[in-house]
Amino acid sequence: MRLPALTVFAALLALPAFASTPVTLDQAMANPDWIGTPVEAAWWNWDGKQVFYRQKRTGSPLRDTWRVHAAQAGNAALVLDADQAKLDSPEMLYNRARTRAIVVRNGDLFERDLKTGALVQITRSNGVAIAAVQYSADERGVQFRIGDDWFAWDRNERVLGPVALPRAAKDPNAAEPDPLRDMQLRLSTILKRQKDERDATHAHAEALRHADPTRAPAPVYLGDKVAILNSALSPDGRWLLVVTGPKNADKGRVGKMPRYVTESGYEEFSDERTRVGRNTPVGHGLKLVNLATREVKDVALDALPGIAVDPLAKLRAEHKLDPLKGNRAVMIGFDGEAITWSQNGANAAVMFRSVDNKDRWIATVDLPRAALTPVHRLTDEAWVNYDNNEFGWLPDSTTLWYLSEETGYSHLYVRDAAGRTRALTQGQWEASDVAWSADGQTAWLLCNRKTPGAYEVCAVSARDGATREVSNLAGVQDFRLSPDQRRLLVHYSGPYLPPQIATVPSNGGDAVKLTDTRTAEFKAHEWIQPQFVTIPSTHGAGPIWAKLYRPAQFEPGKQYPVVMFVHGAGYLQNVTQRYTPYFREQMFHNLLVQNGYVVLDMDYRASKGYGVKWRTAIYRQMGHPELDDYLDGVNWMVANEQGDPARVGIYGGSYGGFMTLMGMLRAPDVFKAGAALRPVSDWTSYNHEYTANILNTPDLDPDAYKTSSPIEYAQNLKGHLLIAHGMIDDNVFFQDSVRMAERLIELKKDHWELAPYPLERHSFVQPEAWYDEYRRIYQLFERTLK
Numbered sequence: 001m002r003l004p005a006l007t008v009f010a011a012l013l014a015l016p017a018f019a020s021t022p023v024t025l026d027q028a029m030a031n032p033d034w035i036g037t038p039v040e041a042a043w044w045n046w047d048g049k050q051v052f053y054r055q056k057r058t059g060s061p062l063r064d065t066w067r068v069h070a071a072q073a074g075n076a077a078l079v080l081d082a083d084q085a086k087l088d089s090p091e092m093l094y095n096r097a098r099t100r101a102i103v104v105r106n107g108d109l110f111e112r113d114l115k116t117g118a119l120v121q122i123t124r125s126n127g128v129a130i131a132a133v134q135y136s137a138d139e140r141g142v143q144f145r146i147g148d149d150w151f152a153w154d155r156n157e158r159v160l161g162p163v164a165l166p167r168a169a170k171d172p173n174a175a176e177p178d179p180l181r182d183m184q185l186r187l188s189t190i191l192k193r194q195k196d197e198r199d200a201t202h203a204h205a206e207a208l209r210h211a212d213p214t215r216a217p218a219p220v221y222l223g224d225k226v227a228i229l230n231s232a233l234s235p236d237g238r239w240l241l242v243v244t245g246p247k248n249a250d251k252g253r254v255g256k257m258p259r260y261v262t263e264s265g266y267e268e269f270s271d272e273r274t275r276v277g278r279n280t281p282v283g284h285g286l287k288l289v290n291l292a293t294r295e296v297k298d299v300a301l302d303a304l305p306g307i308a309v310d311p312l313a314k315l316r317a318e319h320k321l322d323p324l325k326g327n328r329a330v331m332i333g334f335d336g337e338a339i340t341w342s343q344n345g346a347n348a349a350v351m352f353r354s355v356d357n358k359d360r361w362i363a364t365v366d367l368p369r370a371a372l373t374p375v376h377r378l379t380d381e382a383w384v385n386y387d388n389n390e391f392g393w394l395p396d397s398t399t400l401w402y403l404s405e406e407t408g409y410s411h412l413y414v415r416d417a418a419g420r421t422r423a424l425t426q427g428q429w430e431a432s433d434v435a436w437s438a439d440g441q442t443a444w445l446l447c448n449r450k451t452p453g454a455y456e457v458c459a460v461s462a463r464d465g466a467t468r469e470v471s472n473l474a475g476v477q478d479f480r481l482s483p484d485q486r487r488l489l490v491h492y493s494g495p496y497l498p499p500q501i502a503t504v505p506s507n508g509g510d511a512v513k514l515t516d517t518r519t520a521e522f523k524a525h526e527w528i529q530p531q532f533v534t535i536p537s538t539h540g541a542g543p544i545w546a547k548l549y550r551p552a553q554f555e556p557g558k559q560y561p562v563v564m565f566v567h568g569a570g571y572l573q574n575v576t577q578r579y580t581p582y583f584r585e586q587m588f589h590n591l592l593v594q595n596g597y598v599v600l601d602m603d604y605r606a607s608k609g610y611g612v613k614w615r616t617a618i619y620r621q622m623g624h625p626e627l628d629d630y631l632d633g634v635n636w637m638v639a640n641e642q643g644d645p646a647r648v649g650i651y652g653g654s655y656g657g658f659m660t661l662m663g664m665l666r667a668p669d670v671f672k673a674g675a676a677l678r679p680v681s682d683w684t685s686y687n688h689e690y691t692a693n694i695l696n697t698p699d700l701d702p703d704a705y706k707t708s709s710p711i712e713y714a715q716n717l718k719g720h721l722l723i724a725h726g727m728i729d730d731n732v733f734f735q736d737s738v739r740m741a742e743r744l745i746e747l748k749k750d751h752w753e754l755a756p757y758p759l760e761r762h763s764f765v766q767p768e769a770w771y772d773e774y775r776r777i778y779q780l781f782e783r784t785l786k
Contacts (some may be wrong), residue, residue, distance in 0.1 A: 020552075021525040022594055025778065028587035029770035033058045035583070036518035038498035043090040044070070044489055046101065046112050048482040051489055051514060052079065052087060053501055068514050070487070070503050076515065086119070088112060090480075095139050096343065096395060098438050098483060102133055102142055109133065109142060111155070114483055122153045122160065137236040137345045150233045150240070162216045164240045164291055168228045168247065171221035173202055220294050222287060229284060230337055236345030239367055240289040241299075243332045243339070245282055252279030255735075259728055261758040272730045276688045277697035281355050283329030288370040297370035301327055304352060304361045305377050311358045315700050329355040334386070334689075342397035349375065349400055351391060357383040357693045362391060362402055375415060378404055380612065382619035383693040385410075387571075387608070388432055394440035394462075401443070403431060409611045412443060412460060424465040430609060431458075435481055444488070444506065446476060452545055452609045453532065453576035457488055459507065470508040474577035481506065493579035495586070496527045528590045530601070532575065535636045539628050541605055541617065545575040546633060549589040549599040550641055559644035561785035562637045563592055564630055564671075565601040566652030566659040570618070570694075573609040574601060588774055597781070598641050604629040604659075620701065622683065622694055622708035623662035630663060634670060646672070647785040651777055653677035654732060654762065657723075661710035661740070668718040673784040675722040675777040678732050678762055681740040682709045685733060714743045720784045721752040724773045726760030 027034070033056075040063065042053035051070045054063045065079040065087065079087065093102040094114075103110040107130060109122035122142060123130065132145045141154040143163065150164035175181070185192045209215050222228070226244040233240050252274035259268045286299040301307055310316065310324035317323070330352045332338050338351035348365040350372070359379045363372040378384055388410035391402035398417040403410050410432060411425040424443065425431045433446045440462060447458035449469065455476045456469040471479075473492040477499060480489045488506050493499045498518065502511040531550070534543035554560070565585060567574040572581075580586055582601075589599040603610070604626040605617040617625040630650070637643035650663045650671045657679025664674040683691050683705050684698045695704040706712050725737040734756070741754045755776055757769045764770050 020528045020590060020594065023525065023587050023590050025588075025591060025771060025774060028584055028591060029774055030767050031059075032583065034519060035522045036498060038493075038579075039491065039501050039515050039517060040499075041090040042489055042491065042501045043088060043092065043480060044482050046088050046114055046117055046483060048484055048487070051501065051503070053515070055517060070482075070489075070514075071512055073513055073515075092483075093133055093135065094438070094483070095135050096438065098485070100139075101483070102135070104130065104133060109144060109153070111142065120155075132232065134233075134235055134341075135343070137234075137343065143233055143235065143237070145231065145233070148228045148231065150231070152237065163237055164231075164233055164289070165217060165219040166228055166231060166240065166242055166289065167219045167221050168224065168226050168244070169221055170224050174221070217291070218294070220289050220291075220296065222296060226285065230332070230339070232339040232341060232348070234341050234345035234348065235343055238291055238345060239348070240291055241339050241348060241350070241365070242287040242289060244285040244287060249282045250279075255733060257728060257730060257733070259758075272733070273687050275685055276683070276691040276695075277699055279688055280692075280697065281329075281331055281688070283355060284332045286332065286350065288365065288367065299365065299370050299372060301330060301352070301372065303372045303374055304330070304359075304363065305374055306359060306379065307354070307361075310356075311381065312356055312696065312700060315696065319700060319702070321700065328359075330361075331355060333389075338389070338391075340392045342393040343395065344397040346397060347393060347400075349391060349393070351389060353384065356696075360384045360389065362400070364400070375400060376402060376404065376413075376421075378406055380405075380616065382616035385612070385615065386693070388430070390432070390434050392436075394436060395438060396440060399440070401434070401436070403434065405612050408613055412445065414462065422465070424460050424462065425458075425467055426465075428611065430611070431460075433478060435479070437481075437485055444470070444479065444481065446478070448609060451532070452603075453573065453578075455576065455578065457490065457504070468508065470506060471504045471511065473502065473504075473511055475579065477578060479504075494577060495530055495580065496522075498579050498583075527587075528593055530586075535602065535629070535633050537629065538632055538635075539625070541614070541625070541629065544602055544604065544629050544632065545610075546600050546602040547575050548641065549593050549601070551593055551598075554642050558642060559647075560596060560598045560642050561647035561649070561781070562634065562641075562643040563589075563597050563599045563781060563785075564633060564648065564650040564663075565589065565599060566604070566626075566630070566650065566656035566663075567601065567607070568652065568654035568656045570606045570622075570655040571608050571615060572655075573603055573607050575603040575607075576609070584770060584774075588777075591778070592781070596786070598637060598643055600633050600637055600641075602629060602633050619694060620696070620704040620707070623659060623666070623710070624707070626659055627662050627666055630659070631667060631670060645670075649673040649675075649781050649785050651675035651677070653679075655680070657732075658710060661721075662713070664719055664721050665710055665713035665716045668716050671719055673720040673722075673780050675724065675780055677724045677773065678726060678729055679710070679723065679736065679740075680732050681711045681736040684709070685736055685739075711740055711743055714740065714749070715747055717744065717747075717749045717752065719751065720780060722755065722776055722780050723752070724755040724757070724776065726757045726762060726764060726769075728758070728760065729762045731762035 037056040040054040050067050052067050066076045068076040089103045089105045099114050101112045111120045130144050134143050141152050143152045152163045153160045227247045229245050230243040254274050255272045257270050257272045262268050288297050307327045341348050352361045362376040363374045388403045400415045410430045412431050413423050415421045429449045431445045435444045443460040448455050454474045457471040457479050458467050459470045460467045475493045477491040488504045490502050491499050500515045502513045504511045530547035533546050533548050638645045650660050652660050657676040660674040660676040661679050663671045698705050723737045725734050727734045760769045
């Protein structure tokens with residue numbers, strides 16, 4: 001009897017080939033609950049004796065909350081629904097003495113007394129979005145924003161009410177100059193008397209409101225030409241900084257996404273994002289409101305160094321575009337969120353980013369003059385990173401701290417009231433995720449000092465910058481200080497260990513590992529551990545870190561087919577000691593090795609964790625330095641790991657799909673087969689926020705887009721290509737793959753296929769789709785590389 005093809009295929013995948021426990025394709029692509037659901041949000045109990053964490057239920061989208069003793073592993077207990085009202089929250093905001101903390105839970109505010117544990121509810125709402133929570137300068141109350149409006153709660157008086165009500169509208173009581181109205185008032189005594197009476201009544205009401213602290217303040221009108229994007233209240237309640245944008249700004253033509261498989265049975269359509277260059281972000285403005293006088297002043301940006309200099313002037317002239325006039329447009333953060341006040345409310349700092357992505361400024365605000373004082377400028381001819389932009393004030397309310405990549409790596413700096421700046425960290429490693437001690441003497445941060453892929457928590461002295469690792473877990477992902485700051489609650493993971501939690505003394509010491517949520521089935525597997533290797537660059541780029549998957553022993557004289565994996569996102573680091581976001585792909589790599597392949601997964605140029613030069617190497621030439629790195633990787637596999645140069649495949653998703661296309665089309669004699677999953681085929685179709693950083697805009701830099709788009713090289717296809725794409729992908733549109741397919745059809749190319757997935761977005765969800773996609777990839781490699 002002849003078995004069906006898929007039965008033979010599944011049986012083949014189940015056969016062990018090496019010492020590792022065999023994994024089937026069905027297992028690798030199954031619902032990841034079989035691995036064990038990871039620890040999600042985790043936080044300290046108010047007294048620091050217990051830790052709470054959330055975990056997804058197996059086979060369900062629901063999440064449960066668990067508690068575990070902070071100093072003992074295991075014995076986790078489920079928190080019952082009736083006990084939820086007693087809990088704290090993942091994000092706790094402490095007062096200066098750390099005797100009180102604000103809890104945000106279910107959209108409501110509470111305050112916890114950390115001496116007694118007493119919990120006081122401040123708000124009770126029905127899903128209202130509360131933002132920007134902070135203690136007032138005198139710590140008598142809590143301030144927060146709902147929409148555009150600011151509120152405060154006074155602990156002593158138990159009163160909750162508005163403190164600042166900005167409005168993007170005209171003041172209804174402020175008449176604009178009008179000659180006709182002036183004539184009417186001059187000619188009519190009655191109309192003039194009625195107006196004077198109204199004005200007097202309004203002035204009296206305002207005087208009473210101002211004199212009576214029990215009354216809510218009047219709205220502050222900013223005019224009807226702007227939209228309010230964000231605002232930040234000074235903790236002393238005296239000032240409000242408001243980020244504005246033009247009202248009714250053109251957002252550009254949006255894409256329409258069709259859905260063919262729907263519950264209704266009919267085709268459905270939705271509006272999605274715009275394309276790069278079609279919705280260049282509009283500049284932000286900054287207004288300062290004196291809440292005592294309700295005076296509104298525009299904060300001029302002229303003081304920002306280089307703001308009137310166009311770094312793209314040469315390209316603009318080359319393509320006969322109008323020269324830049326006046327200051328470059330800036331954004332305050334991305335959504336206007338980059339404002340920080342000192343705790344006493346005396347000082348404010350604002351982070352600005354140029355819309356062309358070449359500059360980042362930090363400036364303080366001279367409040368009486370409503371003027372900026374520049375503090376720091378970070379500039380790059382390629383682009384300034386959207387990451388590593390943390391900044392704030394130390395507890396003394398006069399010292400500003402910030403992260404900067406000015407040396408080529410993200411490091412921590414402080415600037416005192418006299419304007420003296422000191423670097424607290426330095427070296428060829430990256431500092432991020434900063435948390436300060438209550439006295440401002442110690443900063444804890446994530447660091448990768450030992451190797452680029454080994455992340456620990458480091459403690460840094462504010463006095464002399466002395467830096468040391470206080471954890472020894474290699475795969476730290478994030479951390480939280482305990483209420484007394486003596487311990488850290490650490491999220492950590494490993495190559496086959498989904499995120500777990502541990503506690504570590506904040507001055508260093510052994511970790512207490514609190515959880516291991518893996519299933520017995522998953523732990524029973526002997527997985528092929530990735531070997532961390534460095535590939536020499538033939539282009540002077542420095543060592544290229546990579547993960548190698550290979551059998552324990554090679555057969556002497558045998559050459560093995562090579563599979564090169566390309567991670568997505570471009571700016572992402574996958575060669576780390578952490579649990580990989582590509583855990584399915586990692587299991588697939590086990591399967592490939594079990595069936596006679598060797599696999600290399602590289603952190604090519606543009607990847608995160610290696611500094612500015614590594615990140616910006618792709619400026620105006622996406623897919624070129626990265627491909628050089630992959631060609632070096634192929635040659636290294638041939639020279640060192642018995643790889644067969646005649647049997648090399650490549651695959652990856654998103655940016656990895658883009659790179660697969662570039663490999664297949666720009667190095668067609670090297671890569672015999674490739675699987676491009678949800679790939680970008682033409683960067684002019686991608687979004688602005690990501691693409692304009694690297695390639696500028698299509699009208700300004702068309703050559704960069706032509707150089708970087710795989711569709712421009714489609715005529716070079718020689719090998720066997722699989723394109724797989726979710727049809728409701730709202731990140732990389734399915735249109736990218738359809739356009740590439742049409743181009744290959746018109747070029748009369750052979751040995752390619754397009755696999756569409758009607759119910760999948762950018763990141764696949766359903767196990768059936770994962771299985772089908774990787775079945776096709778495996779069969780492609782079996783057909784062409786064996």
